Amino acid sequence: MVGRHRRSSIGLLPRIASAAALAALVLGGAAGPTAAADFPPSDSLYHNYAEMVTDINAVAAAHPDIVEVHSIGKSYQGRDIWIAKISDNVATDEPEPEILIDALHHAREHLTLEQALYTLHLLADNYGTDPTVTSLVNSREVWIIFDVNPDGAEYDLTCLHSAKPPYCAWRKNRQPNAGTSYVGTDINRNYGYHWGCCSGSSTKPSSLTYRGRAAWSTPEARVVRDFVNSRVVGGIQQIRAHITLHTNGELVLWPYGYTTANVPRDMSVVDHNTFVAMGRKTASLNGYTAEQSSDLYVTDGDEIDWMYGVHRIFSFTWELYPTEKPTVWGDHYPADERIAPQTARNRNALLYVINVGGCPYRAIGQTKALCGPFYDDLEISRGWQVNPDRTDTATRGAWSRGIPAGTSSGGHAMQLARTASGTKDLSTGRPAGAGPNAYDLDGTTTIRSVPIQLPAAPGPLSFLYYFAHTNSSSADSFRAYIEAGGVRTQIYRELGTHVLDPARWARVTRPLTAWAGQSVQIVFTASDLGHDNLIEAAVDDVRIERP
Ligand SMILES: [Zn+2]
Numbered sequence: 001m002v003g004r005h006r007r008s009s010i011g012l013l014p015r016i017a018s019a020a021a022l023a024a025l026v027l028g029g030a031a032g033p034t035a036a037a038d039f040p041p042s043d044s045l046y047h048n049y050a051e052m053v054t055d056i057n058a059v060a061a062a063h064p065d066i067v068e069v070h071s072i073g074k075s076y077q078g079r080d081i082w083i084a085k086i087s088d089n090v091a092t093d094e095p096e097p098e099i100l101i102d103a104l105h106h107a108r109e110h111l112t113l114e115q116a117l118y119t120l121h122l123l124a125d126n127y128g129t130d131p132t133v134t135s136l137v138n139s140r141e142v143w144i145i146f147d148v149n150p151d152g153a154e155y156d157l158t159c160l161h162s163a164k165p166p167y168c169a170w171r172k173n174r175q176p177n178a179g180t181s182y183v184g185t186d187i188n189r190n191y192g193y194h195w196g197c198c199s200g201s202s203t204k205p206s207s208l209t210y211r212g213r214a215a216w217s218t219p220e221a222r223v224v225r226d227f228v229n230s231r232v233v234g235g236i237q238q239i240r241a242h243i244t245l246h247t248n249g250e251l252v253l254w255p256y257g258y259t260t261a262n263v264p265r266d267m268s269v270v271d272h273n274t275f276v277a278m279g280r281k282t283a284s285l286n287g288y289t290a291e292q293s294s295d296l297y298v299t300d301g302d303e304i305d306w307m308y309g310v311h312r313i314f315s316f317t318w319e320l321y322p323t324e325k326p327t328v329w330g331d332h333y334p335a336d337e338r339i340a341p342q343t344a345r346n347r348n349a350l351l352y353v354i355n356v357g358g359c360p361y362r363a364i365g366q367t368k369a370l371c372g373p374f375y376d377d378l379e380i381s382r383g384w385q386v387n388p389d390r391t392d393t394a395t396r397g398a399w400s401r402g403i404p405a406g407t408s409s410g411g412h413a414m415q416l417a418r419t420a421s422g423t424k425d426l427s428t429g430r431p432a433g434a435g436p437n438a439y440d441l442d443g444t445t446t447i448r449s450v451p452i453q454l455p456a457a458p459g460p461l462s463f464l465y466y467f468a469h470t471n472s473s474s475a476d477s478f479r480a481y482i483e484a485g486g487v488r489t490q491i492y493r494e495l496g497t498h499v500l501d502p503a504r505w506a507r508v509t510r511p512l513t514a515w516a517g518q519s520v521q522i523v524f525t526a527s528d529l530g531h532d533n534l535i536e537a538a539v540d541d542v543r544i545e546r547p
Contacts, residue, residue, distance in 0.1 A: 037157035039110075040166060045336035046110050047117060048157060049079065049150050055117055056084055056146060063124045066090050066137055072145070073223030076175040079150040081223050086123045087141040094141065095453065098231060098238040099357040100313075101350075102145035102224065103245040105188040105303065107152025107170040108332040111320050111342065112245035116146045118343035119350055136354050141238070145227070148220050149173050149187055169328045173218055177205035185212040188246075189299065190221040193306035194258040200300035211301050224303065228311060235383020235450035241278075241357030242315040243350075244303050248331045249319035252283045252290040255308045257299035262292065266309055268377055268422040270366070277363040278314060278356060286349035293317060312380050314360040316353070321345070367546060372459050374452045374522075374544040379422040383450035388523075397429035397441030397535070399524070405430065409470050409534050412502040420464040420505055420540035427538035428526050441528040441535040448483065449522040452544060458512045459545035461491070461522065468503035471533040472496025478537045480508065481523040484515050488523060496530070503536060512544065 039046045047055060060067045068090045071080035087096065101119055103112035123142060126133040136142075147153060151174035159168035172184030182205040189201035192215035196203070201211035216222050231238045254275035256264060263272045279290035293299060296319075307315035321342040325331045334342070356362050359371035369375075376382045378401055386392075386399050404427045406417030419425040428441040467478035476496030481488045491510045512520070526537035 037154045037166070039157060039336075043333075043336045045339055047113055049147065049154050052113060052117065052146055053080075053082065056082060056120060059120055059124050060084065063127065064090075066127055067120070067124050072227045074219065075149070075151045075223075076173055076219050077151040079154075081148060081150065081220065082146050083227065084120055084144045084146070085141060086120065086137060086144070088138045093233070096139055096141050097240045097358040098141040098143060099354050100143045100145070100228070100239050100242045101245065102148055102242075102303075104147045104149050104153055105220075105244065106186075106246060107149050107156040107172065108167065108328070109245075109247040109320075110153065110156075110332070111247050111334060111339065113147055113153070114339045115245050115318075115320060115343045115346060116144050118346075120144055120146075122347060122350065132351060132355075136351065140354055140358060142354060143227075143239075145224065148224060152184065164329045164333060167329075167333055169332070171208050172210065173220055175218060177210075177213075180205045182206045182210075185210050185218045187218050187220045188244075188303055189301040190215065190218045191225070191301050191303050191306040192216050193301070193309040194256075195301040198258045198298055198300045200258055200294075200298040200302075209299075215301060221303075225306075228307065228313075232311075235381075237311045237313065237380075239311070239313050241353055241360055242304070242307050242313050243353060244315070244317050245320060246317055247320045248322055248324070249296070250286075250288045250321060250323050251296065251317070251319040252279045252286075252288050253293040253296060253304070253317040253319065254279045254290075255293055255304045255315060257293035257302050257305050260292075260294045260298065265423050266379075268379060270361070270364070270370075270377070270421060271308075271312070271314075273364050274314060274360050275316075278353070278360055279316060281356075281363060282316070282349045282352060285352055286346050288318070288349075310380065314357065318346075368459070369462075369543060369545055372543060372545040373454060374449070374542070376449075376542045377421045378419075378424050378426055378540055378542070384426065385448050387446055388448040389446065392446050393443035394428075394445040395442050397443075397526075397528070398445040399426055399428060399447035399526070400430060401426050402430055404538065407536070410500075412468075412470070412500060414468045414470075414503055414534060414536045416466065416503045416505070416538065425538050425540035426524070428536055441526055441537065444525060444527040444529070446523060446525045449542070451519045451521055453519050454512060454515055454517060454544070456517050457547050458516055459547040460509045460511050461542075461544050462507060462509040463522075463542040464505045464507050464540045465524075466503040466505055466536075466538055467494045467496075467526070468501055468536045469496045469533060470500050471498065471530070472501070472535065473498065473530045473533070475527070475529040476533065476535055477525070477527050479525045479527075480510070481525070482512065482515055483521040483523050484518045489514075496533070496535070503538070505540070 103116035156170040189211040195215035283290035304315040361370035480492040528535035
């Protein structure tokens with residue numbers, strides 16, 4: 001059997017690998033995992049798939065209290081896609097911020113697997129001796145997906161006839177494409193956010209950047225998606241920062257790739273500033289160049305766009321060593337002597353991202369406002385529940401999260417199209433295309449946040465709101481409550497009046513010391529209980545701050 005050979009017979013490996021490759025070609029190459037392939041003796045410090053599995057299992061066995069290894073799914077050919085979790089009390093899902101690192105979307109980018117293994121060893125082997133590493137492992141949950149594309153990476157080691165044997169210069173996965181002999185999809189053009197939107201990928205199966213027949217058509221992208229989706233716990237995405245490792249160019253890239261706009265509608269200014277600050281700081285630590293992903297070239301359906309666009313994860317592509325070379329061989333196949341210096345080069349940059357990834361807004365000095373136990377700019381779903389008591393009477397205009405419309409009454413603003421941050425807020429109804437009052441509130445509507453654990457010394461609750469009304473009375477109101485242990489306590493209210501009050505964002509800040517150490521939920525209600533009046537309420541930028 002060709003597979004599972006050991007390194008001691010190193011001189012014979014290229015021929016054996018070649019035989020496996022020829023067999024795979026004759027058989028169509030897609031029936032299942034083919035025999036293990038290997039690097040040539042001159043590059044033997046690189047890890048093939050089997051060697052990677054051996055290494056990560058050895059680390060987990062040596063550090064069982066802080067390292068766990070799991071398969072999170074299978075590649076097209078059935079290889080396990082392995083993840084390690086590194087944290088204190090590793091078997092417990094503690095309420096600690098999570099950081100995700102992944103590698104080897106692109107088969108020929110073997111240095112990325114070495115960087116992932118380096119990161120595992122950095123955290124595991126220095127735990128208990130290096131104070132910085134120890135503190136990060138104790139206060140974070142770090143996930144590493146070592147090899148997103150194991151089929152492609154193994155296949156890449158099977159081309160003895162190539163210009164630089166045994167490498168195939170392969171990039172995509174090994175999924176066949178119906179109606180053509182061209183194999184493979186570019187996994188990093190297959191993610192389902194603006195997939196195929198913008199000429200940043202190819203429709204041709206022959207292309208290196210073939211995007212697939214549909215978003216998520218590759219099992220490998222689905223495995224990453226399902227894992228990241230599974231980290232939404234209690235309505236909140238636990239992963240705050242992410243690095244996907246690629247070669248090459250010595251670059252730190254932030255989203256978006258699909259557009260050259262710096263701050264498109266699906267990114268807030270605050271988040272863009274945070275990306276720039278984090279990216280530049282990272283680059284200052286590893287000597288790379290930081291820029292927006294689309295500054296390199298436009299890509300669509302890539303991983304970091306999805307991570308941020310859907311989950312608001314501060315997600316970066318790192319293009320590792322070397323800088324641009326004139327050939328694919330120079331770009332993606334550095335000699336194995338480069339592994340140690342070029343992975344160690346990223347030590348401080350990795351520790352920085354794992355550290356600031358606890359709350360990326362620290363990078364722009366917004367720790368007090370935005371790094372407390374809760375911050376919601378309402379740009380993505382974070383678990384708010386409408387009508388939680390099933391007692392709401394609103395027949396229309398119930399709270400909803402989305403892009404508001406600009407509406408007015410007699411020239412006075414009622415629902416503001418402009419939100420406090422980004423493009424979405426909570427407001428009482430959306431235009432339904434059924435007349436000017438189709439989004440007017442009638443009755444009472446209630447919305448409640450997910451449970452939030454307050455620390456022993458909590459900072460205040462702070463939110464932006466407006467309560468716009470015409471022909472109103474004190475029967476109408478906007479109210480905010482804190483709910484804890486089944487008791488709902490009003491902390492703010494505005495009642496209606498007969499004086500017209502147009503929409504205008506205002507910030508409310510209220511102390512939460514009465515609920516120190518408790519699990520609380522934030523509740524907003526808006527009521528239109530009078531007649532012949534027009535009521536619009538909205539909420540944005542809800543925070544529980546640091547003291
Ligand atoms: Zn790549």
